[in-house]
Amino acid sequence: MELEIKNVSHTYKNGKKALSEISTSLTPGVYGLLGPNGAGKSTLMNIITDNLRPTAGEVSLDGNVIWKNSNAYRARLGYMPQQQGLYSSFTGTRFLWYMAALKGLSHREAKTRVNELLELVNLKDAADRRIGGYSGGMKQRLLIAQALLNEPDVLVLDEPTAGLDPKERIRIRNFISEIAADKIVLLATHVVTDVECIAKEIILLKQGRILKKASPMDLIREMDGLVWEFLIQPEEMAGVQKKYLVSNIMMTDAGMLVRAVGNGEQFPAERKKAAANMEDVYLYRMEADIG
Numbered sequence: 561m562e563l564e565i566k567n568v569s570h571t572y573k574n575g576k577k578a579l580s581e582i583s584t585s586l587t588p589g590v591y592g593l594l595g596p597n598g599a600g601k602s603t604l605m606n607i608i609t610d611n612l613r614p615t616a617g618e619v620s621l622d623g624n625v626i627w628k629n630s631n632a633y634r635a636r637l638g639y640m641p642q643q644q645g646l647y648s649s650f651t652g653t654r655f656l657w658y659m660a661a662l663k664g665l666s667h668r669e670a671k672t673r674v675n676e677l678l679e680l681v682n683l684k685d686a687a688d689r690r691i692g693g694y695s696g697g698m699k700q701r702l703l704i705a706q707a708l709l710n711e712p713d714v715l716v717l718d719e720p721t722a723g724l725d726p727k728e729r730i731r732i733r734n735f736i737s738e739i740a741a742d743k744i745v746l747l748a749t750h751v752v753t754d755v756e757c758i759a760k761e762i763i764l765l766k767q768g769r770i771l772k773k774a775s776p777m778d779l780i781r782e783m784d785g786l787v788w789e790f791l792i793q794p795e796e797m798a799g800v801q802k803k804y805l806v807s808n809i810m811m812t813d814a815g816m817l818v819r820a821v822g823n824g825e826q827f828p829a830e831r832k833k834a835a836a837n838m839e840d841v842y843l844y845r846m847e848a849d850i851g
C-alpha cells in the first residue's frame with residue numbers, strides 16, 4: 561500500500577500560499593508531520609483526506625488519484641480533523657452510532673464496531689455518559705474512535721493530543737502506536753514528544769515545504785557535532801539566548817548549563833559535545849539558517 565503525494569501546492573483564495581511543491585510517499589507505519597503553527601499541516605491533511613482540492617498536484621493511493629475514486633477512497637480512510645464539534649448532549653455511544661450512520665455502516669456492522677471501539681479507546685465505562693462531562697482526553701479518544709469505525713487503511717490524525725495534559729498525551733501516543741499496524745498513519749503535531757518514539761519517519765514541514773523526511777534515528781544521527789553544552793554566569797543568560805540557538809538551560813551544581821545547537825566554534829571554548837535528541841533536531845532544522 562502506498563499513498564503518493566505528487567507536486568502538491570495550495571494557495572487559498574485570499575492569496576495565501578499554504579503549500580509549495582509537496583512530494584512524498586507513505587507506506588504502512590506512523591508518520592509524524594511536525595511543524596510550527598501555520599506550517600501547512602492541516603492544509604496538507606485536508607488535501608490528503610479529499611476535503612480540499614489542491615491548486616496543483618495530485619494524491620493517489622496505489623496509483624489511483626483519490627478524487628477520481630472518491631467513494632472507494634473514503635471507504636478506506638479515517639480522519640480526525642483538528643477542529644471538530646462534539647455534541648455535548650450526546651453520549652459517547654450515541655455519537656459513535658451517529659458517525660457510523662454517516663459513514664454508511666450497516667446496523668449490524670455498527671453494533672459490533674461501536675462496542676469494539678469503546679473497549680479499544682477505554683471508554684466503555686463512560687459510554688453512556690454525556691460527552692459534555694468528558695475530560696479532554698476522553699473527547700480526543702472518542703474522536704479517534706470515530707476515525708476508526710470503518711477499519712481504515714489510511715488514518716489521518718490532526719493534532720490528536722491538542723489540549724491534553726502530559727499523562728493523557730502519553731496514553732494517546734501509546735494507543736496510536738498500538739493501532740498503527742498495517743495502516744498508513746499520518747499524525748500532525750507541533751509537539752516533538754508526540755511522535756519521536758512512535759514515528760517510523762518524521763516529516764518536518766516549514767512554511768509549506770518539506771524540509772526533511774527521515775527516521776528519528778537518522779535525524780538524530782545527522783546532528784552529530786551540532787549539539788553543545790557549556791556553563792555560563794546568570795548575567796550572561798539574556799545575551800546567550802539572543803546569540804545562540806538555545807535548546808535548554810539547566811541549573812546544575814556547577815552553575816547554569818546551556819545546551820545549544822550549532823557547529824561548535826561560535827560557542828565558548830570550554831564547550832562539551834552532547835548527544836542530540838529530537839528537540840535539538842527540531843530547533844536546528846526549523847530555526848537555523850540551513851536552507
Ligand code: ADP
Nearest residue numbers: 572574576578596597598599600601602603604
Ligand atoms: P498548520 O495546521 O500547520 O497550523 P494550516 O494548514 O492551518 O497550518 O495553515 C497554513 C497557512 O495557511 C497559514 O498561514 C494559515 O493562516 C493559512 N490558512 C489556513 N486555512 C486558510 C483558509 N481557509 N484561508 C486562508 N488561509 C488559510
Ligand code: MG
Nearest residue numbers: 601602603642
Ligand atoms: Mg493545523
